[in-house]
Amino acid sequence: MQKQEHPHKFMKYLRSERLPHIFCPGCGNGIVMNTIFNAIEMSDKDFDNISMVSGIGCSSRIPGYVKCDSLHTTHGRALAFATGLKIANSQQDVIVVTGDGDATSIGGNHLIHAARRNIDLTVICVNNDIYGMTGGQISPTSPEGSYATTAPYGSTDKPFNISEVAKAAGATYVAKYTTAQPVQVSMAIKDGLQNKGFSLIEVISACPTYYGRKNKIKTPTDMMNWFKQNTITLQQAENMSDEELVGKIVTGVYINKPRKEFVESLDDLIDKYSDIKSEENIKKAYMSD
Amino acid sequence: MEEKELFVQGNEACALGAISAGCRFFAGYPITPSTEIAEIMSKKLPTVGGHFVQMEDEISAVGAIIGASWAGQKVVTATSGPGVSLMQENIGYAAITETPIVVINMQRGSPSTGQPTRSAQADMMQARWGSHGDYEIIALAPSSVQECFDYTIKAFNLAEQYRVPVLVMADEIVGHMREKITIPSEIEVVPRTMPEKVDNYLPFDADDNSTTPMPAFAEGFNVHITGLTHDERGYPSTDDPDVHTKLVTRLCNKILSKRNEMALIETEFLDDADTIVISYGIPSRSALTAVKQAREKGLKVGYIKLGIVWPFPEEKLLELTANASRIIIPELNLGQIYLEVDRVLGKHAKVELISKIGGALHTPDEILSKILEE
Amino acid sequence: MRKEIRIGGFGGQGVLMCGIIIAKAASLFDNNYAVQTQSYGPEARGGASRTEIVISDEQIDYPKVEHPEIFVAMSHEALIKYIDDIQDNALLIIDPDLVYKEEIDNIIKEKNLVTYTSPATKTAQDTIGRAIVANIVMLGSFVEATNLITKEAAKEAILASVPEGTEDMNLQAFDEGIKIVEKT
Incomplete structure (x- = not known):
């Protein structure tokens, strides 16, 4: 049989020379990449103007496969690097890809402060409730009672709700969906890209290899079904008790309330106290004066 | 200006x-x-x-x-x-x-x-x-x-x-x-140079002991920058021992091989000095006072100040201290650069530390007394 | 000509500013060399605080004051705390309203100190009408008693250091300081 080439419509955005990728079969990262490209195409943003930043973890490997300028940084610190990258050249659109451990455990402090500043970053937080890269340890979002290699008797920790944390810290756009809702995820990323401010899209994603295996949701299909069975909307959640909400994935737009963006405020200072515009200093390291 | x-x-x-x-x-x-x-x-x-x-x-x-x-x-x-x-x-x-x-x-x-x-x-x-x-x-x-x-x-x-x-x-x-x-009215500033845009651009394709022009983001280079061991393309290559060896050796040698070239050394009274005080940072101020006082007493004491401490200018220091038999190094610690000085100069000279901690600077007297000890 | 100066007082008196102006006058306007250092941290908050200045016509290597030969005391606590390492025959300027001179008579005698008085705080309050310029009154007394910096340089350094709008008041304070200082 002759092999036929059917290049995927998003292949043009990928560093094809780096494929195949390292993600496990059934990992949600493929869906997440798809939704990112879909969102960029739906938005008014130009792919060529996008830079990506990530930390350490499975989802943080995503930017390495994307044909754009990408900064794969240290564990938890993606938002700190992205803060400098964005401030120093606010003309570029910066997407941050991070995981639940990266963003809310080791990088929790940077998450709340980036949200507080309302710096114009679009953060895609791929939440699989576990540390995948290191082989399945509990994360700050692992449900109470769930199993991991460092929670052999079930997790005793109370998990974070990342979207609520980001909202409370001052993010101006926050939405949460699962990889079983790719259309909603794409729309949310698109809205996040277009929000001039700190946007966080939490994507509940499947890790059948570690989370699934440890928690008896063994196949990718089982994980998808588990998402579907437990997904409710913010509106539905409003009338539910805490007990009823245990184990539920509450999806929807947590906040969409623009306010003054951080770099704009810094540039206002420059406008007030300097004759030089901040744009004139972009890439100043390359100027010889 | x-x-x-x-x-x-x-x-x-x-x-x-x-x-x-x-x-x-x-x-x-x-x-x-x-x-x-x-x-x-x-x-x-x-x-x-x-x-x-x-x-x-x-x-x-x-x-x-x-x-x-x-x-x-x-x-x-x-x-x-x-x-x-x-x-x-x-x-x-x-x-x-x-x-x-x-x-x-x-x-x-x-x-x-x-x-x-x-x-x-x-x-x-x-x-x-x-x-x-x-x-x-x-x-x-x-x-x-x-x-x-x-x-x-x-x-x-x-x-x-x-x-x-x-x-x-x-x-x-x-x-x-x-x-x-x-x-000063003129300040020498080294600007960055943007690399040339070529097909199959390799952002980290540097010769041994050197580096490459640094691209900026948002210029269309589409570079991938990672803290993982990476090849010339900037792509992770974490299992190949050769890639790691080449990268890490180059990162070290691009600095170490220039240690004498970039050295920033000030010297006084070295010509006939048999004892030399080597210092860096603020104790240099006390050291110079002490060396001048020793000279007033007719002692053959010299002064070396390191402006750049790392990379350590080994060969330069060997050359400058070739005729000295005694080296004194004052530091505001319990002996750090002393170890490096001793490693490099200890074969031909006796290296002595004047350690001081607690927050105050060595007084010139403290250094002078050490000079006078022998 | 290496001269080591120490000024002691309590927080809020402007002792630090007085030291900066002296060093600035010496280095920027008299074209000598000067280094100014000061006490930091808990020591500098309330209680006794000090600033030290080295002035020389040659490059200053060792930047710290070891044995001051000029000591300006604007509080009793600072005087007692910082007088120990003063040189023999040193010059001591005190604000007599803030210092119990009788308590240091033995040190003055023992070290053969040359003592000047400058009621800087009282003069600032009564003559200028602002206690806040006591440090500049004391600066005037310092210049008059020591001749280590020129009056012109001191005035230029004052103008380069004080807040806009307070120049005249500070220059007046400086002139009063010159007048009131007396050798005891």
Whole structure:
């Protein structure tokens, strides 16, 4: 049989020379990449103007496969690097890809402060409730009672709700969906890209290899079904008790309330106290004066 | 620009030096005794079209300056011991990604919170070895307010030239004292060069002992920058021993092989000296006084001041001290650069340490008594 | 000509500013060399605080004051705390309203100190009408008693250091300081 080439419509955005990728079969990262490209195409943003930043973890490997300028940084610190990258050249659109451990455990402090500043970053937080890269340890979002290699008797920790944390810290756009809702995820990323401010899209994603295996949701299909069975909307959640909400994935737009963006405020200072515009200093390291 | 004379603190001189070197981005976190640098940068940067951001901690400060460096800015942060400890992981990231950054360390009494308002030079080994792994940085040690200005500019230029983190290893005394400085009318600044855009562009394709021109983000190079071991393309290659060996050896040798070329050494009275006092940073001031006093007593004592401590200018020092039988090194620690001096010069000369900790500077008398001991 | 100067007082008196102006005058306007250092941290908050200046016509290597030969005391606490390492035959300027001179008579005698008085705080309050310029009154007395910096340089350094709008008041304070200082 002759092999036929059917290049995927998003292949043009990928560093094809780096494929195949390292993600496990059934990992949600493929869906997440798809939704990112879909969102960029739906938005008014130009792919060529996008830079990506990530930390350490499975989802943080995503930017390495994307044909754009990408900064794969240290564990938890993606938002700190992205803060400098964005401030120093606010003309570029910066997407941050991070995981639940990266963003809310080791990088929790940077998450709340980036949200507080309302710096114009679009953060895609791929939440699989576990540390995948290191082989399945509990994360700050692992449900109470769930199993991991460092929670052999079930997790005793109370998990974070990342979207609520980001909202409370001052993010101006926050939405949460699962990889079983790719259309909603794409729309949310698109809205996040277009929000001039700190946007966080939490994507509940499947890790059948570690989370699934440890928690008896063994196949990718089982994980998808588990998402579907437990997904409710913010509106539905409003009338539910805490007990009823245990184990539920509450999806929807947590906040969409623009306010003054951080770099704009810094540039206002420059406008007030300097004759030089901040744009004139972009890439100043390359100027010889 | 006209030549200018100012009467300022060392901290202020560092800030002015950074701006003169073309720095338009500062990220930092307040800490005694370097806080004035952040304060001055927060005031000055907006007036020259630059950005200041107070980060949530020191590790994020280094993250932010690395991000800004890739956006095409010359960048700096300033801190002291506890802050430098927090910065280490990202300093290593800057080393492996060959990102020019400048870190000013106003050293204070340590370990831990130690003596926030007193001086020390006890972070000198941390400067070189603080982050994990084999890597090299450049470290300068100013001994006056003028040198705070001059060396900060030098630090930026070296960071660009070698694509490496450069540490300005000052201390509480030089940071807080005030002296007159001259800001020259012409300041030599090393600009970055944008690489040429070619097919199959290889951002890290450098010869041994060298680096490559650094691209900026948002210029269409589509570079991938990672802290993982990477090949010439910048792509992770974490299992191939050859790729790792080649990368890490080059990162070290691009600095080590230039150690004599970049050396910044001041000397006095070396011609007939059989005893030489080698110093760096603020104790150099006491050392020079002591050496002059010894000369007045007719003793054959010489003076060497290291402006750049890392990389250690081994061969240069061997050459300068070839006829000396005794080396004395005063340090505000329990013996750090002493170890390096002893390693390099110990075969032909007796190397003696004058250690002082607690916060005060060696008095000239303390150094002179050591000179007179023999 | 290496001269080591120490000024002691309590927080809020402007001791630091007084030291900066002296060093600035010496280095920027008299074209000598000067280094100014100060106490930091808990020591500098309330209680006794000090600033030290080295002035020389040659490059200053060792920047710290070891044995001051001029000591200006604007509080009793600072005087007692910082007088120990003063040189023999040193020059001591005190604000007599803030210092119990009788308590240091033995040190004055033992070290053969040359003592001047300058009621800087009272003069600032009564003559200028603002206690805040006591440090500049004391500066005038310092210049008159020591001749280490020129009056012209001191005035230029004052103008380069004080807040806008307070220049005249400070210059007046400086002139009063010159008048009131007396050798005891």
